[in-house]
Amino acid sequence: MAKKDKKRKKEKKEKKERKQEQLIDVKFKKKNILFFGIGVVLGIIGFILLAAGDIILAPILLILGYLVFFPLGILLK
DSSP: OOOHHHHHHHHHHHHHHHHHHHHHOOOOOOHHHHHHHHHHHHHHHHHHHHTTTTTTTHHHHHOOOOOIIIHHHHHHO
């Protein structure tokens, strides 16, 4: 009985460690970096246009950058 309990505890521990490794193991590929880069560029252009006084195109670019391209960069595999 004691051997089975030790074996079960060891298996649970290994399973828990594998789950933690999977959560930590995040690899960004070219596609992810590309979407992040597009988001940064759109954000920079949006802020420049906003500082110049454009109230139509600037918010559209900022929303696209923050709400579309940044999440795509994180979520796509």
